[in-house]
Amino acid sequence: MSLLARLAPHLPYVRRYARALTGDQATGDNYVRVALYHVFHTIWSTTGAQLEDGSGIESQGDASSRLMRIAPRSRQAFLLTALEGFTPSEAAQILSADAHSVERLIGDAQAEIDAELATDVLIIEDEAIISADIESLVKELGHNVSATATTHDEAVDAVARHKPGLVLADIQLADGSSGIDAVKDILKKFDVPVIFITAFPERLLTGERPEPTFLITKPFQPETVKAAISQALFFHPTRQKEAA
Template sequence: MSLLARLAPHLPYVRRYARALTGDQATGDNYVRVALEAVAAGERQLPPSMTPRVALYHVFHAIWSSTGAQLETGAEAGGGDPASRLMRMAPRSRQAFLLTALEGFTPSEAAQILDAPVSDVEGLIAEAQSDIDAELATDVLIIEDEAIISADIESLVRELGHDVSATATTRDEAVEAVARHRPGLVLADIQLADGSSGIDAVKDILGQHDVPVIFITAFPERLLTGERPEPTFLITKPFQPETVKAAISQALFFHPARQKEAA
């Protein structure tokens, strides 16, 4: 099997991780592209002791760490873009947390990716959890047509210290809910009850308000194609509570409007 064939199934997910880590689609994709080019040119080797997926993330991290986050499109060193903010503010624990909670790696696999002892990674995850718990609460709009899933998300959001401003099952309901109360975060399913699209609902909302958005879907590969604008933050169904928590934290942390408020 060719190298490309072995890596292809994992590319949508490493791109998702790269965007969550850097807070920007173009920046994340740049790092993934450079990592793949380095592998293709023989400049970086996929460690044979690792599975293809772990090895791909390992090479990506080696590239990301060695460049010092200098590949940002149009970014200036020390500027206010998401990648620069991450390099100044986010500890290594945020990487460990994303790898385990968002990408589903075990602490042992995350340790291989980060070239760190498992005990250190477990400590980093605990530190990240503490940082996330300290995040400021916000009002969340949930756009989800499955009642059980909507209730689960609402319960989890409240457990995290946030308020649920409204729940909606269709595009129209979502737009009406935002007209009544502007949320600080939107969690949106893709396919809604009346056949409408959560993507279209989000477009309507973003046309009026600048708020962070997290999409929810059972088929992430349909959105992570590289052929159209893609979500920076995405939760895959069925999801784990830790996954939702990681995505919410990153979406709030990286959103430009929130950074201006904190400045």
């Protein structure tokens, strides 16, 4: 009988216990989730981690191969936060590490990813100071800002002149036009990862395209923007195909 088959019958009871202990099902489930991942990593660190020899990595040519080129601990911290949605503090519990070390590991992984997937970035932002701040962050990560736009028309014209590999967009633009409409028109022409940076996140919670896979609320933290850029470039299907 597999480990999953042995554990599955017990999960409802563990969830019930966690709910009773914490007084809330969502909180209890989160504790259970963290604990399960911690158990997996405990097993992995004594068995599976030793199997990582890197053989065949260069021939894979996809996201999996890029992941395998990242140091194991950095890869684990990055995936736990970027893919599984854990906070750095929760990832630290899973990895039996302190939060500061995990944040450093995530930063190392992001640096490797950004160096490998450096691209041209279009910034759609009508506030000059914020646009300059975002441009500085983009350049710190080793990317190139191909253009900045303050209106819908400027954004569309910029894309016509040069196809970006990433779009960072605000929603409310200088002339009253919409960054959402600008992104929709861009996505009609080609597929590109998009990160919305806005003071009006509720305007994206409509269920209509473009889906806000990456949504950052103003005022933003620089590290949040950097992390989103790394994740958007790494996990976007088009980027994976281009890198193959």
